[in-house]
Every structure is written in structure tokens, then in C-alpha cells.
Amino acid sequence: MEVGKQMLTDDKDYIQSVxxxxxxxxxxxxxxxxxxxxxxxxxxxxxxxxxxxxxxxxMVLKDIGRGIKFFEEGHRRAPNNKEFADALAALTARxxxxxDSIYYAKLSLVTDSDPDLAKYAPSEFEELERNLEHAxxxxxxxxxxxxxxERNYLECVDLCGKELVVHPDNAxxxxxxxxxxxxxxxxxxxxNSLARAAELMPDEPENFRYLGDALMxxxxxxxxxxxxxxxxxxxxxDVELRNRLIDASAFAAEDVRKSGLGQLTLLxxxxxxxxxxxxxxxxxxxxxxxxxxxxxxxxxxxxNDSLSFVESLxxxxxxxxxxxxxxxxxxxxxxxxxxxxxxxxxxxxxxxxDDPTLDLILRxxxxxxxxxxxxxxxxxxxxxxxxxxxxxxxHWLGFPYAPLSAxxxxxxxxxFVGEALSADGLDVPVVSLGxxxxxxxxxxxxxxxxGENLAPASAHGAATYGAxxxxxxxxxxxSLWASVLHAAPEARLLLGANGEVYPGTKASIxxxxxxxxxxxxxxxxxxxDPTTGRPGFLAAIDILLEARHVSxxxxxxxxxxxGVPVVAPVGKRPSSQIARSVLDAAGKSDWxxxxxxxxxxxxxxxxxxxxxxxxxRRTLRTDIQASPxxxxxxFAERFLKTLEEFAAARA
Numbered sequence: 024m025e026v027g028k029q030m031l032t033d034d035k036d037y038i039q040s041v042x043x044x045x046x047x048x049x050x051x052x053x054x055x056x057x058x059x060x061x062x063x064x065x066x067x068x069x070x071x072x073x074x075x076x077x078x079x080x081x082m083v084l085k086d087i088g089r090g091i092k093f094f095e096e097g098h099r100r101a102p103n104n105k106e107f108a109d110a111l112a113a114l115t116a117r118x119x120x121x122x123d124s125i126y127y128a129k130l131s132l133v134t135d136s137d138p139d140l141a142k143y144a145p146s147e148f149e150e151l152e153r154n155l156e157h158a159x160x161x162x163x164x165x166x167x168x169x170x171x172x173e174r175n176y177l178e179c180v181d182l183c184g185k186e187l188v189v190h191p192d193n194a195x196x197x198x199x200x201x202x203x204x205x206x207x208x209x210x211x212x213x214x215n216s217l218a219r220a221a222e223l224m225p226d227e228p229e230n231f232r233y234l235g236d237a238l239m240x241x242x243x244x245x246x247x248x249x250x251x252x253x254x255x256x257x258x259x260x261d262v263e264l265r266n267r268l269i270d271a272s273a274f275a276a277e278d279v280r281k282s283g284l285g286q287l288t289l290l291x292x293x294x295x296x297x298x299x300x301x302x303x304x305x306x307x308x309x310x311x312x313x314x315x316x317x318x319x320x321x322x323x324x325x326x327n328d329s330l331s332f333v334e335s336l337x338x339x340x341x342x343x344x345x346x347x348x349x350x351x352x353x354x355x356x357x358x359x360x361x362x363x364x365x366x367x368x369x370x371x372x373x374x375x376x377d378d379p380t381l382d383l384i385l386r387x388x389x390x391x392x393x394x395x396x397x398x399x400x401x402x403x404x405x406x407x408x409x410x411x412x413x414x415x416x417x418h419w420l421g422f423p424y425a426p427l428s429a430x431x432x433x434x435x436x437x438x439f440v441g442e443a444l445s446a447d448g449l450d451v452p453v454v455s456l457g458x459x460x461x462x463x464x465x466x467x468x469x470x471x472x473x474g475e476n477l478a479p480a481s482a483h484g485a486a487t488y489g490a491x492x493x494x495x496x497x498x499x500x501x502s503l504w505a506s507v508l509h510a511a512p513e514a515r516l517l518l519g520a521n522g523e524v525y526p527g528t529k530a531s532i533x534x535x536x537x538x539x540x541x542x543x544x545x546x547x548x549x550x551x552d553p554t555t556g557r558p559g560f561l562a563a564i565d566i567l568l569e570a571r572h573v574s575x576x577x578x579x580x581x582x583x584x585x586g587v588p589v590v591a592p593v594g595k596r597p598s599s600q601i602a603r604s605v606l607d608a609a610g611k612s613d614w615x616x617x618x619x620x621x622x623x624x625x626x627x628x629x630x631x632x633x634x635x636x637x638x639x640r641r642t643l644r645t646d647i648q649a650s651p652x653x654x655x656x657x658f659a660e661r662f663l664k665t666l667e668e669f670a671a672a673r674a
Contacts, residue, residue, distance in 0.1 A: 037067045037072075044063065049371060051371065057077075060076050071139075072143070075110070075143060108127045146375055179199065198229075201217035202217075210238075228257070231250055241494050242499075270399055315346070315663065318388060321352060321363075322402030337363060339658060348388055350371045350373040392416070394435075395408060395431060417666070419435040437457060437459050441453040458651065481637060486566060488630065503623070518546065519556075532547055565587070580605060587643070588636075
């Protein structure tokens with residue numbers, strides 16, 4: 024018997040121990056994972072799988088040195104095994120030993136994969152392997168890849184530039200550079216790099232995705248739509264391209280939007296045709312819990328957009344009646360995770376779990392309802408949801424759209440959003456939450472108010488309007504905001520709350536507002552300006568102006584909490600109705616404009632009344648605290664009752 028082929032089908036105890044170890048590891052139960060690994064070692068001292076899992080445990084514990092020792096021992100026992108070579112390539116790169124990393128990466132190309140190990144291999148090993156394959160004699164690209172995953176995007180760009188001097192036709196390097204440029208909002212540079220990658224790798228669907236993403240983020244919606252469409256024509260089986268087109272449709276012109284929504288049916292058919300690699304097994308229940316068990320699939324995009332709403336629901340819930348389990352679909356550390364973990368019963372690390380295993384974990388948790396907050400955005404698990412791992416799956420918050428007809432049994436929405444969804448003719452039930460789409464507990468942003476807490480207009484002599492600095496929203500709402508400035512000639516517009524603005528983006532903004540005739544009254548903050556962050560931004564503005572089609576409800580609520588009135592244009596699209604939902608629940612529906620003319624008038628009237636702005640600065644928080652928007656327990660109870668009734672109707 025070969026040393027590397029020791030996992031026999033009759034080794035039931037060993038197999039059971041390593042599978043239990045892996046499940047525990049995925050749940051974040053490290054002590055339990057170690058116990059099962061040690062049990063496996065006692066059952067088969069020369070086994071390979073428990074060594075591999077011990078290496079993964081060491082990675083989770085950030086003990087890279089110990090992890091390398093476990094993988095090295097596995098490599099010693101099975102020198103022709105690909106999984107150990109991949110692991111060593113990844114970990115030696117992480118500690119900066121690039122010569123060893125390249126050696127092991129090259130070795131993995133000529134070694135054999137062991138299926139008993141491959142199913143446990145993290146995706147980052149495969150990604151690094153692909154990267155290193157093209158590194159040649161240069162380590163710049165390897166270092167660039169590491170920098171990207173550590174979110175050091177400027178360093179990544181610099182290293183990619185050095186790599187391209189050595190290997191100018193390295194397509195993966197052009198792609199990585201373009202993705203890094205996108206992350207720091209230098210969109211023209213991103214488009215150039217990604218277009219070059221597409222030239223060098225015309226058959227790779229991901230090039231269409233990344234290029235379309237960069238165009239989308241820059242506000243070039245029509246071009247992005249065209250790239251996604253071209254990609255779908257060449258790669259009709261690519262699920263992610265259809266997801267991108269669906270998301271882009273929320274911001275696009277009406278004819279383009281309808282075309283995007285048409286992808287929902289096609290995506291549903293595509294997902295239906297695809298199955299998991301193996302049927303899911305049902306484990307025996309591991310608990311006797313009689314509570315109503317709700318699972319939440321959460322990705323980083325949801326936390327960026329809706330953290331305060333998720334927190335509010337978790338805080339307001341009835342712990343006696345409910346059990347909350349979160350399935351984390353993001354790998355990078357996120358500050359909001361710490362608070363959320365304290366508010367739920369269980370937290371599963373699911374971002375690196377393959378589809379069959381996640382399907383198994385979900386079924387084993389015996390959920391009453393699974394809430395999908397990912398939709399079609401990165402981190403989604405559409406293939407798993409298509410297998411119906413819970414009795415009911417509902418979508419909440421992940422707007423603008425998710426492939427609902429394919430992966431969910433309904434969408435949770437309030438009256439306003441629900442009516443708009445129904446009007447769009449989507450083939451999915453709207454599960455009504457009644458009056459109010461979200462609950463808000465406040466406190467996500469705190470300002471040093473001091474003194475009399477006067478509105479900025481008192482110091483400037485005219486209103487300072489504010490808008491979220493996002494090129495997509497700018498492209499579809501800049502004309503509306505410019506109309507406000509034309510009607511209020513002494514006022515100015517501050518764009519902020521979204522981090523540092525790089526030169527390329529600022530140039531695009533200047534050109535946009537120059538064409539609209541108001542560039543001299545539009546302020547874009549410098550890198551060290553406090554208005555690039557949310558607290559400083561809200562402190563500096565009198566009135567927040569929302570976008571036409573897709574609002575930012577989290578920023579809206581924080582603005583109201585800080586005494587800043589919000590003016591929101593509300594059209595017929597479901598994504599714009601969320602702004603209406605927030606203002607109605609806050610008791611401020613008189614700040615809703617149902618067309619551009621009404622929106623401009625509301626904004627101008629508010630801006631002209633300095634005394635009212637000062638009063639709102641002092642009293643608005645108290646007002647919304649007494650409103651349904653800030654009644655966390657009421658919203659959580661309504662949310663739970665809706666789920667219970669839906670589950671009972673389907674039982």
C-alpha cells in the first residue's frame with residue numbers, strides 16, 4: 024500500500040473522526056476540531072488527512088509556523104501529493120519565503136491530487152497556485168497577490184508594475200492590477216489594465232466580469248451593460264455574469280433595466296440545470312432545541328450597506344423563542360463581526376466551505392427558516408440555496424435584486440417595497456413585513472456636537488447639501504443635485520462619506536459637474552479631510568440628498584440620528600422605495616419627493632430655513648427615537664411573526 028493512499032473505505036472510525044474534525048473547524052469550534060484530529064491520529068498514526076486538518080487548524084489560530092510543520096510532515100510521508108505542496112506554497116509565501124513558495128507551487132503542477140484531501144483544501148491554495156504558475160523567475164507578481172489579499176492595493180499596483188516590466192504579457196498580472204485599481208477607485212487605470220487582460224485571455228469569463236465591474240463602479244453604466252452582455256454571449260453558462268447584469272440593471276435606464284430583469288428567468292433556468300457534486304447527507308440532530316431557528320447568510324456587502332439594521336434585529340429579538348445562526352460568507356476581518364457574534368447563538372465560518380459541505384451543515388442545523396442577505400453579490404451561495412437546505416428560504420435587504428425565482432421562496436418587504444416588486448412582475452412571492460422594512464437602534468455613528476450644536480448653515484450663511492460619493496449614484500443623480508444648486512445659488516454640495524478620493528475619480532467628478540454648470544460649488548474632500556468618513560461628513564452638512572434609483576438607507580438613518588434631514592426622490596423602482604420606507608417609519612414622509620421638481624423644492628425650502636435646520640439639529644434624534652423606525656423590539660417581533668406565519672403556511 025502506498026503511504027499517500029491510506030484512507031480506505033473500511034477505516035470507518037478514522038473517516039468519522041476527520042469528518043467531525045472538519046465540521047467542527049467550519050463551525051469555529053477549534054477545541055472540538057483538535058480533539059477529533061487527535062482521535063484520528065490514535066486510530067491511524069500514519070494517516071494523512073488528520074495532519075492536513077491540523078495544518079488548517081493552525082492557520083485559523085494564526086500559528087503559521089506550526090501549520091508549516093504539519094504540512095511538511097505530510098509532504099515527507101507523501102512527497103507526490105499535490106495538496107500538501109499547495110499548502111506549503113501558500114504558507115511559505117505568507118511568511119515571505121518566496122523561493123520555497125515558488126518551489127512548492129511548481130511541484131504541485133507535477134504531483135497527483137488525493138481526493139480525500141482535496142475536498143478539504145481552501146480555495147486560497149488553488150488561487151495562489153494559479154498565480155505562482157505564471158510567476159516565472161520573478162516574485163513581484165507573487166508579492167502583489169499577497170498584497171492584494173491583505174488589502175494593500177497601492178502596494179499591489181506598484182508590484183504589478185514591476186512584474187510587467189519583466190513579463191509584459193502576464194495576463195493574470197494585468198487583471199490583478201486592474202482589480203487593485205478598481206478597489207482604490209482609479210477607474211480609468213482599472214479599465215485599461217482589465218481591457219489588456221481581456222486581450223491576452225479572450226476566453227476567460229472573469230475578464231468580462233472584472234472589466235464590467237470597473238466600468239460599473241465608474242458610472243459608465245451603458246458600457247458596463249455592453250461588456251456583461253458580450254460576456255454572456257460568449258459564456259452563456261457563466262452564472263456570475265448574469266448576476267452582474269442583474270445588479271447593474273438597478274441603476275440603468277428603464278429599457279436597460281428591463282433587459283437586466285429578464286436575466287432573472289434565464290438565471291433561474293441555469294441554476295436549475297446545475298446540481299451539487301454529490302447528494303447531501305442528513306446527519307442526526309445534534310440538539311434538542313425547540314426554539315424557532317433562523318439562519319442568516321451574510322456577506323461583506325451586506326455589512327457595508329446594512330450593518331445597523333442587522334444589529335438592530337439581532338438586538339431586538341426574543342432570545343427565548345428564537346435561535347439565530349449566522350453563516351459568514353466573507354474571509355477578511357470586519358469590525359462589525361465582533362458585535363454581531365455577541366448577539367447570536369452560533370456563528371459558522373462558511374466562506375471557504377464547498378457547496379456539498381455547506382448544504383450538509385445547513386441541513387444538520389435543522390433551520391426553521393434561512394434568511395439570505397447575499398442575493399447576487401460576492402459571497403452568495405446560489406447553488407446551495409437551489410437545493411433547498413431549509414424548509415423555507417427568504418431574501419431580505421440584499422437589494423437591488425437577487426435571482427429570487429431560482430433560489431428563494433419569497434422576499435421580505437414592507438408595503439412600499441412589496442407593491443413596487445409586484446409591479447415589476449417578478450415571479451416570486453412578496454412576504455409582507457407590514458409597515459417598515461428595517462429597524463434602527465441608532466448609535467452607529469457618534470459626533471462631538473459640543474456648544475449649541477448649530478447647523479453648518481449658521482456659520483456658512485447658506486446650506487451645505489451632502490451626497491454619498493459613489494460614481495454609480497453620481498452618474499444617475501448628479502443632474503438632480505445640480506438642479507438643487509441652481510435653485511439655491513448660495514448653497515454648496517459636499518460629496519463624501521466613502522473614503523479617500525483618488526485623482527482619477529476627482530477628475531471625473533469635476534468634468535461631470537462642469538458639464539452641469541455647478542463645478543465651482545461642488546466640494547470633493549482631500550485624502551486627510553474628515554468628511555471622507557461618515558462622522559465628519561454628517562457633521563459638515565445641513566441636508567442629505569439621496570440618489571434617484573438606489574438609496575443608502577444606512578446613511579439615511581445615521582443622518583437622521585445626527586439631526587440631519589434627508590431629502591429622497593422616490594420613483595417606481597423597488598430599490599428607491601427603501602428610502603420611502605425609512606422616512607415614513609421615521610415620521611418624515613414630507614421629505615419624500617415623487618418627482619424631480621418636488622424633490623428640488625423640498626430641498627430648497629429646507630435649505631432656506633436656517634432656524635429650522637438648527638432646531639432639527641437639536642431635536643431630530645429625539646423625534647426618531649419615538650418613531651416606529653427605532654422600535655427595535657416591535658420590528659423584531661413583527662419580523663419573527665412574519666417568519667412563523669410563513670413557515671406554518673408551508674408546513
